[in-house]
Amino acid sequence: MAVVLMPDQPLVEWMxxxxxxxxxxxxxxxxxxxxxxxxxxxGAEAGFLALIDDLAARAIRIIxxxxxxxxxxxxxxxxxxxVLSGGRTVxxxxxxxxxxPPPPEPEPPPEREPPALVLDRPVRSGQxxxxxxxxxxxxxxxxxxSEVIAGGSIHVYGTLRGRAIAGLLGSGLxxxxxxxxxxxxxxxLLAIDGVYKTADEMDPALQGRAVQxxxxxxxxxxxxxx
Amino acid sequence: xxxxxxxxxxxxxxxxxxxxxxxxAGLAQTGKKVVVVDFDVGLRNLDLIMGAERRVVYDLINxxxxxxxxxxxxxxxxxxxxxxxxxxxxxxxxDALSSEGVARVMEELREKFDWVICDSPxxxxxxxxxxxxxxxxxxxxxxxxxxxxxxxDRIIGLLDSKTxxxxxxxxxxxxxxxxxxxxxxxxxxxxxKTEDILEILSIPLLGIIPESQDVLRASxxxxxxxxxxxxxxxxxxxxxxxxxxLGEKLxxxxxxxxxxxxxxLFGRRVA
Numbered sequence: 188m189a190v191v192l193m194p195d196q197p198l199v200e201w202m203x204x205x206x207x208x209x210x211x212x213x214x215x216x217x218x219x220x221x222x223x224x225x226x227x228x229x230g231a232e233a234g235f236l237a238l239i240d241d242l243a244a245r246a247i248r249i250i251x252x253x254x255x256x257x258x259x260x261x262x263x264x265x266x267x268x269x270v271l272s273g274g275r276t277v278x279x280x281x282x283x284x285x286x287x288p289p290p291p292e293p294e295p296p297p298e299r300e301p302p303a304l305v306l307d308r309p310v311r312s313g314q315x316x317x318x319x320x321x322x323x324x325x326x327x328x329x330x331x332x333s334e335v336i337a338g339g340s341i342h343v344y345g346t347l348r349g350r351a352i353a354g355l356l357g358s359g360l361x362x363x364x365x366x367x368x369x370x371x372x373x374x375x376l377l378a379i380d381g382v383y384k385t386a387d388e389m390d391p392a393l394q395g396r397a398v399q400x401x402x403x404x405x406x407x408x409x410x411x412x413x
Numbered sequence: 414x415x416x417x418x419x420x421x422x423x424x425x426x427x428x429x430x431x432x433x434x435x436x437x438a439g440l441a442q443t444g445k446k447v448v449v450v451d452f453d454v455g456l457r458n459l460d461l462i463m464g465a466e467r468r469v470v471y472d473l474i475n476x477x478x479x480x481x482x483x484x485x486x487x488x489x490x491x492x493x494x495x496x497x498x499x500x501x502x503x504x505x506x507x508d509a510l511s512s513e514g515v516a517r518v519m520e521e522l523r524e525k526f527d528w529v530i531c532d533s534p535x536x537x538x539x540x541x542x543x544x545x546x547x548x549x550x551x552x553x554x555x556x557x558x559x560x561x562x563x564x565x566d567r568i569i570g571l572l573d574s575k576t577x578x579x580x581x582x583x584x585x586x587x588x589x590x591x592x593x594x595x596x597x598x599x600x601x602x603x604x605x606k607t608e609d610i611l612e613i614l615s616i617p618l619l620g621i622i623p624e625s626q627d628v629l630r631a632s633x634x635x636x637x638x639x640x641x642x643x644x645x646x647x648x649x650x651x652x653x654x655x656x657x658x659l660g661e662k663l664x665x666x667x668x669x670x671x672x673x674x675x676x677x678l679f680g681r682r683v684a
Contacts, residue, residue, distance in 0.1 A: 308573070309615055311566050311567060311569050311570030311573070312563050312564075312566035312567040312570060313537075313566075313567040313570055313571075314570050327615065328612075328613065328615065330563070330566045330613065331563050331566075332563055332566075332567065333570075346612070346613075348613075
């Protein structure tokens, strides 16, 4: 069964709500075909490609769009998922036997990002490094008041003083659950797959030590490496 | 080739203006032609510290907006003929600075001087970003306390992203200047340790300036501390910093960090 997403303005707020939803139930969109109803975004056609990229970054697979003004889309049309006709769940391609279904574009190919990001300088206070395509490795420290966000795991060869938010892709990245590793733990916040722990909730005995962080069920688990 | 140096910190009250004046005078004493530029439009102070407040006619804003020629706004120091001040305006605000105007003034200053030292305003907004934009070198002024260190870290991030050099894929040389360092408090563990600050900021240390009444005394006199009393501990620390800036390798004298007889001798001379 397909899920219908109906984004509306302002998009930033809607995206935040969606992220909250994903944080609550990280598996919700796993492997589900999603139809995008664009009625609420009439007039904002220019932002559609970015929207679809943003959704792809959250591992949401769009198989088609609905209620889009095809005239307004104009040149964007060939780059978007196929337009589905009016409202009813008109046979999602799977249901049509015999007639080979139009291949539901396996994924609107977001131009293949490299699978990992390596930073060879420290992440400074106030900086936000977001790489949703995979792992992030920082050779240096992550400062207090900065954040590193990764689709996969985060590796910090230095002191982690800021926020590390890993596993945005859930276990979507080749089924490998994300982890956070650092040489010295002084983090403000650790999050994996939407589950988080603030500095207050971390075991003081682990402060300043080399640790790994993973998701044990729906709990953040931290253990020393040395 | 002229060098543009920005003295910056993020946080206010850490000693940017004092350090600008002291480093500027120190460099000028080596025979280099130096101009110190006050970018703190609206809250100008550098003229006071330099003892030139009664000679200000035109200022940076007038030059940026084309109302005065650069030569009309430059104030030659009475003690050192290689030292010049370009004052800020006290009556205007930072919006009066246009990026094209600043670029033009900096270009002109580069032609006239060996060192252009920009005294940045506190904060990370427009004024601070314009002050750092043309820099080749930055001196990040930091006090040994966490809020100052974190603000400095933020500023280093901006130096690495919001400067002309960064935009060309080049880097601004960054130096850490630890100021208001109190050896007695450091000993009691009431201040961040130097090595911890260096570990957090990971930029090379240019000098450690001890907290001292001599600094206050010098600014009351309207003289950079390096000129007011060249033998006092902060002046000597600034002079060492100037020599390091010029590429000399000097052992870092960390007040109170050494042990034994040398420490006693040294501690007394510094404190």
